[in-house]
Amino acid sequence: MTIESLNKQRVRHLLDAFARGDIDAALACCTDDVSFLTHAPIDVLPHMAPRHGKSELREFWQTVLSRYSDIRHKTLHILADGDAVATYMQAYFRKRSNDRIMQFDIAVFYSFRDGLVSEIREIIDSYDLVQQVLEREIGPLITDGQPGEG
Amino acid sequence: MTEHSLWRFSRALHRAINDRRFEEIETLIDDDVEWALYGPIDMFPFLGARHGKDAVLAVIRQIADNFHVRRFERESIMLGVDSAASMLRYSLTALDSDKPISLRVAQFAQFRAGRLISLRVLIDTFDLVEQALGRAIHLPKMSSAG
Numbered sequence: 577m578t579i580e581s582l583n584k585q586r587v588r589h590l591l592d593a594f595a596r597g598d599i600d601a602a603l604a605c606c607t608d609d610v611s612f613l614t615h616a617p618i619d620v621l622p623h624m625a626p627r628h629g630k631s632e633l634r635e636f637w638q639t640v641l642s643r644y645s646d647i648r649h650k651t652l653h654i655l656a657d658g659d660a661v662a663t664y665m666q667a668y669f670r671k672r673s674n675d676r677i678m679q680f681d682i683a684v685f686y687s688f689r690d691g692l693v694s695e696i697r698e699i700i701d702s703y704d705l706v707q708q709v710l711e712r713e714i715g716p717l718i719t720d721g722q723p724g725e726g
Numbered sequence: 727m728t729e730h731s732l733w734r735f736s737r738a739l740h741r742a743i744n745d746r747r748f749e750e751i752e753t754l755i756d757d758d759v760e761w762a763l764y765g766p767i768d769m770f771p772f773l774g775a776r777h778g779k780d781a782v783l784a785v786i787r788q789i790a791d792n793f794h795v796r797r798f799e800r801e802s803i804m805l806g807v808d809s810a811a812s813m814l815r816y817s818l819t820a821l822d823s824d825k826p827i828s829l830r831v832a833q834f835a836q837f838r839a840g841r842l843i844s845l846r847v848l849i850d851t852f853d854l855v856e857q858a859l860g861r862a863i864h865l866p867k868m869s870s871a872g
Contacts, residue, residue, distance in 0.1 A: 615850035615853065616850070617852045617853070617863075617865075653809070653836075655804040655805075655809055655811045657804035657805055660802060660804055661804070662802070662804045662812075662832075662834070664848075681846070682848070683848045685802045685811075685813050697813065699830060699832040699849070699850060700848065700850070701764040701765055701849065701851050702853065703854075703855055705852075706852055710865065715766070715768060
C-alpha cells in the first residue's frame with residue numbers, strides 16, 4: 577500500500593471516529609501538537625477559534641458534539657500527495673436544540689507527520705454556515721444597516 | 727514528463743481574468759463541465775453553479791469584469807492523475823472600487839484529456855462579504871447554539 581492510500585485511510589478513520597462521537601479514537605489519529613484552523617468568523621462562532629494540541633482539539637470537538645448529533649460526511653473528493661490529504665465533503669449535522677439539520681460543503685486539508693495528523697485546515701462557505709447556525713438570512717441585516725452597522 | 731493539466735488551466739485562467747485573453751481557457755474547458763463557486767449569489771452574481779462551457783466562459787468574463795488578480799499563493803497542493811486540490815490565498819483588486827480584497831480559497835478540479843470537467847471552489851465567504859462591505863458584520867455571538 578502506498579503512503580497516499582494509507583493516509584487516505586487514516587483520514588477516513590478519523591472522520592468515522594468523530595462522526596460516531598469517539599473523540600479518543602479521533603485524537604489517537606493526531607500528533608500531540610496537532611494544530612487546527614478553520615476559516616470562519618470567530619467573533620460569531622467563538623468555539624471555531626484556532627486550536628493547538630490534543631486537549632484544545634478535544635475541547636473543540638466536545639463542544640461540537642454537545643451541540644450536534646447524527647453527524648455524517650459524504651466524501652466527494654479525496655486526494656493524497658505525500659504527507660498531505662485533501663477532502664471535499666458534504667457534511668450533515670443535526671442540532672440538538674431543535675433537531676434541524678445543517679448541511680454544508682467543507683474542504684479539509686490534512687498534513688501528516690509519522691503517520692499522524694499534525695495539521696487540519698478547513699475552508700467552509702462561512703456566510704452560509706453562519707446563516708444556518710443563526711437560522712436567519714444575514715442579507716437583510718446588512719442592507720437594513722442595523723446590526724451590521726460598523 | 728507531461729505537465730499536469732492544473733498548471734495549464736491555472737495560467738490560462740489568470741490570463742483570462744487579468745488580460746481578458748479567453749482563447750486559451752476556451753480550449754481547456756470540457757463542453758459538459760460542472761462548475762461551482764459556493765457563496766451568496768445575491769451579492770456576487772458570478773458565484774453559484776454553472777453547467778457547460780458557454781456558461782462557465784460567461785462567468786469567467788464576469789469575474790474578469792469585476793476583479794484583477796494581483797497575487798496568489800498556493801498554500802497547499804495535491805495532484806492526482808487527472809485531479810488536483812489546492813488551498814490558495816488570492817490578493818485581488820475590485821475594479822469598480824479599486825479596493826484590495828484578500829481571499830482564502832479551496833479548489834478541487836478534475837480533468838479529462840487535459841480539459842476541465844469539474845471545479846468546486848469553497849471560499850471563506852463571510853470574510854469576503856465583510857471586505858466587500860468595507861466593515862465588519864456584527865451578529866450575536868453564538869456561545870451555546872453554534
